[in-house]
Amino acid sequence: MTTAAHTLVQCLKAHAVQRAFCVPGESYLSVINSLHDEPAIQLITCRHEGAAGFMALGHARLTGETGVLFVSRGPGCLNAAIAIHSAQQDATPLVVFVGQAERENLQREAFQEVNYEIMFSQMAKWAVEVHDANRLADTICTAFHLAHSGTPGPVVISLPEDMLEDPVRQNECWPRSQTASELTDTQAEAVLTAIQQAQRPLVIAGGLLKSEQGKATLARFAQHFQLPIATSVRHADLFDNRDPLFAGHLVYGLPPELGEAVSQADLVIALGTRLGDVTSQGFKFPAAPQPEQPLIHVWPDEDLVSRYRQTTHPIAAQPIPVMEKLMRLGEARSNPPKAWMNQLQAALQRLRHWEPQPDESDGIVFGNIVHQANQLLPDDAIICLDAGNFGGWVQRYFDFGPRRALIGPSSGAMGYGTPAAVASALAQPDRCVVGFVGDGGFAMTGNDLATAAQYGARLILIISDNRSYGTIRMHQELHYPGRNYSTDLNNPDFVGMARALGAQAHDIQRSSDFQPALQQALKHDGLSVLVVRTALNPISPNATIEALRQRQGVRS
Ligand SMILES: Cc1ncc(C[n+]2csc(CCOP(=O)(O)OP(=O)(O)O)c2C)c(N)n1
Numbered sequence: 436m437t438t439a440a441h442t443l444v445q446c447l448k449a450h451a452v453q454r455a456f457c458v459p460g461e462s463y464l465s466v467i468n469s470l471h472d473e474p475a476i477q478l479i480t481c482r483h484e485g486a487a488g489f490m491a492l493g494h495a496r497l498t499g500e501t502g503v504l505f506v507s508r509g510p511g512c513l514n515a516a517i518a519i520h521s522a523q524q525d526a527t528p529l530v531v532f533v534g535q536a537e538r539e540n541l542q543r544e545a546f547q548e549v550n551y552e553i554m555f556s557q558m559a560k561w562a563v564e565v566h567d568a569n570r571l572a573d574t575i576c577t578a579f580h581l582a583h584s585g586t587p588g589p590v591v592i593s594l595p596e597d598m599l600e601d602p603v604r605q606n607e608c609w610p611r612s613q614t615a616s617e618l619t620d621t622q623a624e625a626v627l628t629a630i631q632q633a634q635r636p637l638v639i640a641g642g643l644l645k646s647e648q649g650k651a652t653l654a655r656f657a658q659h660f661q662l663p664i665a666t667s668v669r670h671a672d673l674f675d676n677r678d679p680l681f682a683g684h685l686v687y688g689l690p691p692e693l694g695e696a697v698s699q700a701d702l703v704i705a706l707g708t709r710l711g712d713v714t715s716q717g718f719k720f721p722a723a724p725q726p727e728q729p730l731i732h733v734w735p736d737e738d739l740v741s742r743y744r745q746t747t748h749p750i751a752a753q754p755i756p757v758m759e760k761l762m763r764l765g766e767a768r769s770n771p772p773k774a775w776m777n778q779l780q781a782a783l784q785r786l787r788h789w790e791p792q793p794d795e796s797d798g799i800v801f802g803n804i805v806h807q808a809n810q811l812l813p814d815d816a817i818i819c820l821d822a823g824n825f826g827g828w829v830q831r832y833f834d835f836g837p838r839r840a841l842i843g844p845s846s847g848a849m850g851y852g853t854p855a856a857v858a859s860a861l862a863q864p865d866r867c868v869v870g871f872v873g874d875g876g877f878a879m880t881g882n883d884l885a886t887a888a889q890y891g892a893r894l895i896l897i898i899s900d901n902r903s904y905g906t907i908r909m910h911q912e913l914h915y916p917g918r919n920y921s922t923d924l925n926n927p928d929f930v931g932m933a934r935a936l937g938a939q940a941h942d943i944q945r946s947s948d949f950q951p952a953l954q955q956a957l958k959h960d961g962l963s964v965l966v967v968r969t970a971l972n973p974i975s976p977n978a979t980i981e982a983l984r985q986r987q988g989v990r991s
Pocket residue numbers: 822823824825826847848849850872873874875876877899901903904905906907
């Protein structure tokens with residue numbers, strides 16, 4: 436008779452899992468022991484559960500598969516909570532297996548005991564503890580189904596240590612089929628009429644289109660109906676940024692001129708995005724609870740599709756088949772809304788034009804680095820972003836699509852960039868993977884470059900070292916001008932640190948140092964870290980500290 440631990444591994448195989456991420460723990464030793472004999476699944480051992488969780492998320496985002504994470508009980512799982520939260524905010528499918536204390540000691544404050552069902556009840560789609568080994572296979576099938584269905588997200592399965600060693604009678608695994616709700620003919624007719632009548636239509640495309648098929652269908656859809664395409668936050672790669680129909684990336688801190696331009700739309704078609712806080716600019720566009728223009732919202736979850744806003748046409752279905760059906764039924768648009776397209780393009784072109792800037796006394800304007808990287812990196816590069824103001828230049832001046840990928844946390848979780856780059860490099864080793872991180876974010880999870888070195892991942896990390904938690908410094912200057920406190924960083928020697936972690940490292944002190952270093956990194960068959968001495972005064976693409984202080988009447 437087989438054991439629950441063995442059954443678990445067989446269930447992962449039945450769900451085509453090829454890679455899982457972990458920090459090992461004594462609470463699930465039997466699972467590790469079963470994985471030892473399973474060559475079809477690679478278990479990547481990481482240095483911190485937060486990083487392991489971000490790797491699982493990066494892997495899921497890039498491949499479209501469910502991320503799989505194993506963590507130990509109590510402290511291990513709490514370290515991973517950041518990834519569970521990010522999976523929820525990002526609508527990314529994630530299954531987290533957590534070791535648990537033995538059944539007979541539960542509810543007695545056993546060593547490292549946590550009640551995961553309560554702890555994750557707000558964050559996870561489902562948090563469940565398995566007490567009967569014969570229910571494990573079935574629970575795992577439900578977990579994978581839930582992680583993907585409707586609004587994708589995290590599921591947490593708690594595994595009491597002794598249960599994992601129980602013999603199992605019921606070990607068959609029945610992966611669930613996905614349901615497919617469709618756009619009805621009546622809805623299609625209404626949507627086509629709305630598109631025909633609109634003078635200033637705008638599509639907002641989101642993460643559910645993040646696949647080759649999703650991007651290709653979106654490109655054909657935009658052409659067919661001549662629709663300008665904006666993308667939700669962290670998904671600038673859904674549509675070719677150089678296409679005249681591109682209308683911008685709806686990021687945190689969107690420049691007002693672009694915000695004003697897109698909000699002139701007289702029809703919004705949201706495809707595969709939840710229209711969350713950041714994308715909708717604080718629920719102002721499209722406005723909640725009542726948008727100023729008709730709204731067509733396509734998202735495969737009845738509960739969510741018109742939950743926060745009155746929606747003219749709520750369509751609880753997958754966006755790709757919806758677009759396909761609309762193209763089959765609707766004639767190609769012969770009268771493109773030229774004036775509207777030009778208006779959007781004009782706003783965008785002004786914003787996306789970068790003039791190289793002289794280096795400042797304390798370092799480089801980070802836009803210079805992004806501008807050069809954009810020119811030098813291959814067309815199919817995978818760009819992984821951490822959270823922080825340095826990312827503002829990447830989101831604004833880098834050209835994404837049709838083949839370049841952008842992987843970043845819409846949760847704004849710092850520490851995501853390095854692990855996501857590691858997971859991307861492992862998943863697609865033939866592509867060039869580049870992570871952009873701040874000095875703050877690198878110090879959080881940069882250690883896991885050791886994991887990249889251990890598994891032979893090839894990637895380039897660009898650290899923007901402005902010796903500050905720059906984003907917070909910017910907010911401080913806005914709200915408490917001239918009173919910066921707790922945001923300065925005395926950083927370690929990142930070049931030395933990167934070398935110690937197994938990377939070839941370059942110290943970028945002037946803008947002109949960057950190109951040769953990047954070229955060397957592109958040729959290097961291993962890890963490269965480029966530490967950019969970034970100037971602090973240009974605190975974001977939109978502002979300098981000096982200008983912020985002057986505006987508030989504070990002397991620099
Ligand atoms: C895990 C986490 N902790 C704290 C924050 C709050 N936060 C947002 S940006 C930021 C500073 C980022 O600093 P850095 O990585 O150096 O990038 P910079 O903004 O300087 O470019 C902080 C502390 C966060 N988003 N995530």
